[in-house]
Amino acid sequence: MNVCMENVNRKIQVWCKRIPARSIVLVMNFLATFCLYVLRMNLSAAIVGMVDYEKLNAIRRNSQFNLSLQNESLQTVQNESLHFTYSTCEHAYSDKTEDIETSAVVEGKKFLWDENMQGLALGAYFYGYVCSQIIGAWIARKVGRVKVMGFSVLAASLCTILTPAALEIGFEMFVIARIAIGLFSGVIYPLLYAMWSMWAPPSERGMLMGLNFSGTAIGIIATLPLSGLLTTTFGWQSAFYVTGSIGCVWSLLWLILIYDSPSEHPRISEKEKNFIQDALGHNRDGKAKRERSRPVPWKSIFGSFRIWVAFFVLFGSDVILFVFVTLLPTYLRTVMEFDITASAGLSAIPYIAKFVLYICAGFCAKRLISMGVKVIYVRKLFQSIGMFIPGLALILAAYVKCNIPLVMLAFTLCVGMEAVTTPGIKVTIMEMAPSFGGIIFSVANTISSTSGFIVPQIAGLLRTAYQDDPIQGWRALFWLSTSIVFAGGISFLLFGTVEVQEWAKSKEEEENASKDNEKAKLKTESIA
Secondary structure, three states, X not given: OHHHHHHHHHHHHHHHHHOOHHHHHHHHHHHHHHHHHHHHHHHHHHHHHHEOHHHHHHHHHHHHHHHHHXXXXXXXXXXXXXXXXXXXXXXXXXXXXXXXXXXXXXXXXXXXXXXHHHHHHHHHHHHHHHHHHHHHHHHHHXXXXXXXXXXXXXXXXXHHHOHHHHHHHOXXXXXXXXXXXXXXXXXXXHHHHHHXXXXXXXXXXXXXXXXXXXXXXXXXXXXXXXXXXXXXXXXXXXXXXXXXXXXXXXXXXXXXXXXXXXXXXXXXXXXHHHHHHHHHOOOOXXXXXXXXXXXXXXXXXXXXXXXXXXXXXXXXXXXXXXXXXHXXXXXXXXXXXXXXXXXXXXXXXXXXXXXXXXXXXXXXXXXXXXXXXXXXXXXXXXXXXXXXXHHHHHHHHHHOOOOHHHHHHHHHHHXXXXXHHHHHHHHHHHHHOHHHXXXXXXXXXXXXXXXXXXXXXXXXXXXXXXXXXXXXXXXXXXXXXXXXXXXXXXXXXXXXXXXXXXXXXXXXXXXXXXXXXXXXXXXXXXXX
């Protein structure tokens, strides 16, 4: 029996060594971004089944009726109440007839949340999300990236499962639960950057990161229709139970399979370990250990104009992303009059394009650089495509009204083209300060993620201000978002750089740069 078990273990180890360890890291990192958006997006789809829009509209009609009754004749009031000016695309998608079977729909308890409460519910996640990224990245440098991320996602998943119970206590407890989910989820992106600094050879970095972040698109593609289907079939509570369970399973697999670096991995082949460490310069002279022990130059980071430009550009990129990530299902439900299942399903269409563009953009950028195009030109090209085209498409979406194909085309351009910025600003941040890429990205992502709660709150205010004509409120939001995005794109064209900043260079890099400058000077003098 023992001999058999030893043979089985030996075979498992052989097969594990045949599979590149960084391929397993890629799969789990891909699933990490998938889980991040599963836990974030479930409410965006479920909320259209949680809010009693019909009753809210009836209350508003009655309020307008009573207000008008004080000033006008009864006949005038009746006409106004019958022609309540709520500009939507009624029946734009589905033909609602009396013989539609509704017995299969499970609605569950619904809530009378006005636009401001809906904005708070959708944005609460980001209040926690922006608080944990910097401190999470710092703790991970001390404790270990794998442990911090594994237990953080597990905690976020458990909070997701407990969300319906929190809502039974009250809206305030529900908001606290969403803040906690965001708080635990905030460490994911910075730690993924830090993981690739230890696992990705420079020649593979762009490709691996592109494949990694495509998990965000797949997470949204899966979550929106899945949450919509669960909401209509089993009640909105099931959307939180299922998505939370997915996160719990991933956390356990992550803690079992993944290690902080190749040198700590017990099943990696010597060939692969030496290849990664040689490519990164980590295994001969202890450079990796020295780089990790370098103090973070906080003063230089926050005093760098180029870094602040990168912060603003990433903020601009995320504005459109969060407009659609948090508000697209609500827009389709309240303005386009799509039912819950149709709204969630159609909301996923733009993310299919985003998944494809994540992969294509990375390979195209790598191809252009290999052809001799300057890196900075490639970064600015992709960043411009990823910001200016979505900005223009957002304006298109505001004025095509009830033309469903054009609306979905505009939304697809807005969401899909955001993926093109991955070979732009997201890689640029790492190139400007390779040794502190994870820390700087945590700061940049903290700042940019504030749009996650600012945008829903502004949307709520604008929708409240234009209750009689909601499309005008959405147009105001779209114009404001476009202005911010255009400002970010222009800033990157003018001031973006891929040069390693002086304060980010190690002593070895400074010595090498000095030698290169001396060689160039001597070469110039000899030619002269």
